[in-house]
Amino acid sequence: MNITQRRTIRKYTQQPVDDELLNRLIEEASRTQTMGNLQLYSVVVTRSAAMKELLAPAHFFQPMVTQAPVVLTICADFRRTTDWCMQRQASPGYENALSFMNAATDALLFTQTFCCLAEEEGLGVCFLGTTIYQPQTIIAVLELPELVFPVATLTVGWPAEKPKQTDRLPLEAILHQETYGAFTPERIDACYAERESLSENKHFVEINEKETLAQVFTDIRYTRKDNEAMSEGLLTTLVRQKFLRADSLSDLIPTVVERRPDILECDVVRFQNKKEKWVAFVGLLDGSPYEIFTGLQDDEEGIAIPKSVIKGYIIKHYDRDGQKRYDFQFVNKRGYKTTIEGLSDRFNPEYWNYAKLISGVLRYRMPIDHVIRLITSLQLENDTINSWTTGVARVLKKYLPDSSPMLEEEEAE
Numbered sequence: 383m384n385i386t387q388r389r390t391i392r393k394y395t396q397q398p399v400d401d402e403l404l405n406r407l408i409e410e411a412s413r414t415q416t417m418g419n420l421q422l423y424s425v426v427v428t429r430s431a432a433m434k435e436l437l438a439p440a441h442f443f444q445p446m447v448t449q450a451p452v453v454l455t456i457c458a459d460f461r462r463t464t465d466w467c468m469q470r471q472a473s474p475g476y477e478n479a480l481s482f483m484n485a486a487t488d489a490l491l492f493t494q495t496f497c498c499l500a501e502e503e504g505l506g507v508c509f510l511g512t513t514i515y516q517p518q519t520i521i522a523v524l525e526l527p528e529l530v531f532p533v534a535t536l537t538v539g540w541p542a543e544k545p546k547q548t549d550r551l552p553l554e555a556i557l558h559q560e561t562y563g564a565f566t567p568e569r570i571d572a573c574y575a576e577r578e579s580l581s582e583n584k585h586f587v588e589i590n591e592k593e594t595l596a597q598v599f600t601d602i603r604y605t606r607k608d609n610e611a612m613s614e615g616l617l618t619t620l621v622r623q624k625f626l627r628a629d630s631l632s633d634l635i636p637t638v639v640e641r642r643p644d645i646l647e648c649d650v651v652r653f654q655n656k657k658e659k660w661v662a663f664v665g666l667l668d669g670s671p672y673e674i675f676t677g678l679q680d681d682e683e684g685i686a687i688p689k690s691v692i693k694g695y696i697i698k699h700y701d702r703d704g705q706k707r708y709d710f711q712f713v714n715k716r717g718y719k720t721t722i723e724g725l726s727d728r729f730n731p732e733y734w735n736y737a738k739l740i741s742g743v744l745r746y747r748m749p750i751d752h753v754i755r756l757i758t759s760l761q762l763e764n765d766t767i768n769s770w771t772t773g774v775a776r777v778l779k780k781y782l783p784d785s786s787p788m789l790e791e792e793e794a795e
């Protein structure tokens with residue numbers, strides 16, 4: 383079939399799709415390109431009515447699932463490759479997001495190649511994007527092991543309908559030459575004018591009591607609320623299937639805690655500023671820097687704490703007239719608590735202000751390498767403050783993740 387004539391088919395005749403034809407199409411589709419020729423996908427064929435009934439809820443009971451003679455679930459699959467590696471004294475490292483993307487790419491390329499071949503043969507297919515909406519159900523029904531994840535479903539059969547072809551956006555909506563050309567309001571109008579003028583779309587807007595076609599998508603078909611809820615399910619399932627580590631999510635999306643807890647654990651880090659000895663108190667939330675206080679180590683004007691103290695707490699304290707201050711508390715060698723009151727008052731106000739700015743950035747979880755770059759790029763008038771920023775940047779390097787390229791850069795220096 384000519385590609386310009388294709389359309390999705392959602393109604394099928396009772397004529398069976400025999401195994402020989404199906405296997406041939408699957409085999410031919412496996413000529414599709416894949417990463418490292420690893421063929422990181424697998425296909426589960428569902429023919430039995432009972433199994434289709436079990437799959438139907440995951441696809442929101444779209445009728446094609448139970449009506450089509452064949453349902454194919456195409457999975458991103460690193461299981462087989464991982465098992466092969468382990469059986470051949472090779473150490474696989476595919477339990478990560480990148481490997482999921484690679485396997486999903488392979489699976490989708492296979493899916494599309496199969497669609498073209500099946501349509502060429504006269505079969506009708508419908509792609510079901512619902513596969514990734516509630517993947518947990520599909521995983522349970524099809525007994526998918528770890529490192530196997532359903533990414534596409536096709537319902538396949540001989541067409542019992544010839545629906546009107548859907549429209550397409552004009553070429554200028556999808557094509558950019560050399561660099562990405564911005565979509566001015568005029569260009570958006572031109573791209574969507576025809577689609578918005580179609581009577582079926584106007585009808586769609588009307589029956590849904592919306593003002594624009596775009597609102598039908600945002601408010602009814604694909605809403606933020608649904609997308610966010612299903613994204614959560616998707617990510618959790620990726621963790622269950624071992625493509626993502628549970629803690630990788632909190633690394634990727636650190637939670638912002640705007641209200642500073644009353645007590646924060648803290649690291650005490652000494653550093654050199656010009657010829658002076660300085661100390662930084664790095665307040666930690668869930669092990670990540672949340673705020674930083676710095677000052678001169680000095681008995682008279684600054685702060686003096688025993689050398690052995692490298693950890694403690696920064697405690698927010700309100701005095702009787704509601705004035706806020708921060709105290710540092712540590713446990714000395716003999717196990718007694720010692721509190722140094724009013725960290726803020728002991729330090730030079732100018733440095734204090736810079737530290738406040740840096741703490742603001744830390745509190746909102748800017749990645750540490752960005753914070754370090756920001757601090758080291760500051761060009762300040764005062765030489766001592768410039769040297770202070772270098773010291774603070776060095777203190778923060780302690781909190782870079784092990785995989786940070788910034789650590790490698792430092793080693794290379």
Ligand SMILES: Cc1cc2nc3c(=O)[nH]c(=O)nc-3n(C[C@H](O)[C@H](O)[C@H](O)COP(=O)(O)O)c2cc1C
Nearest residue numbers: 388389390391392444508509510511512513547548
């Ligand atoms: C990622 C993706 C998800 C889709 N999900 C569904 C679906 O859940 N149900 C459905 O009936 N069609 C689904 N479709 C088919 C599209 O609705 C269809 O391709 C589109 O409206 C264009 O129509 P055409 O294929 O007839 O040209 C999906 C297609 C894709 C590529």
